[in-house]
Amino acid sequence: MKNKKFYFAKGGNKFGPKTLEELKTQELCCDTLIWHDGMVNWTEIKDIPELYNILKINKLPPPLPKNEGKVTKTEVSGELNVLLEKKSNKIF
Template sequence: MKKYFYSNGQEKEGPVTLGELKQKDIQPKTLIWHEGLDDWKEADSVEELRELFELSPPPLDTEDDTLNATDTKDFKPEKQTVTESSHTVRKQGMFSNPFSFDGRIRRTEYGISLIIYVVVAAFVNVIVESGEAPIIGLAYIPMLWFLWAQGAKRCHDLGNNGWWQIIPFYGLWMIFQNGQPGINEYGRNPKG
């Protein structure tokens, strides 16, 4: 497990895990170091910490848009750093980035992806085997990229690295298992 050190420029603290680091009051310019980095980097330039500075919470969903007394007794707002790159996180639709390996997708999108792959692969097989247009076989390259990208994102939704999809029969698990609730190290829950 990767251990992180952080510093405000005066003293260093750590080692801590990624989860512990996210609980600390780090700012975009807090210096971070972990094994594999040549030198200290600012927190907003460390890939696994970027989401802390880019995400902003959705608006509160209350009937009169104000918190009542029962809501406020346990309410503790989190510190939020506003940067130029801050933006409101919008819910993404299905297949918004089908060839990207970043993020998370739901079971439904993964299942539809498998169906699309099988139908297109069957169509390409018929054309290639007929010998009329063997060059169409190159269509397998983007098809496999699409399938692997969607599989990696589904693995991320389960809290696992994308390489887990090469485990035999793990694809069945990805179809039936619920994703992790809330935010994990790969992003927000796609169920919103």
């Protein structure tokens, strides 16, 4: 793996070839797509254990918990204007 040349995708662009040492200087996340000669498809770094363990990867936080319909805190800032339309009670 040390002598391989790697490509990575970031912001819809492809970068490379890069050495393993050069990859270490890049800001990569666990979901960054990587490819090198011998791979069939682009693969996320987290699915390439040897790279994931070598590189200092910015790990993504876990997903937020699902909202179960409870509101624990609500904040309103700014000005709230409410206009009410009055209806006439006239009978014709």
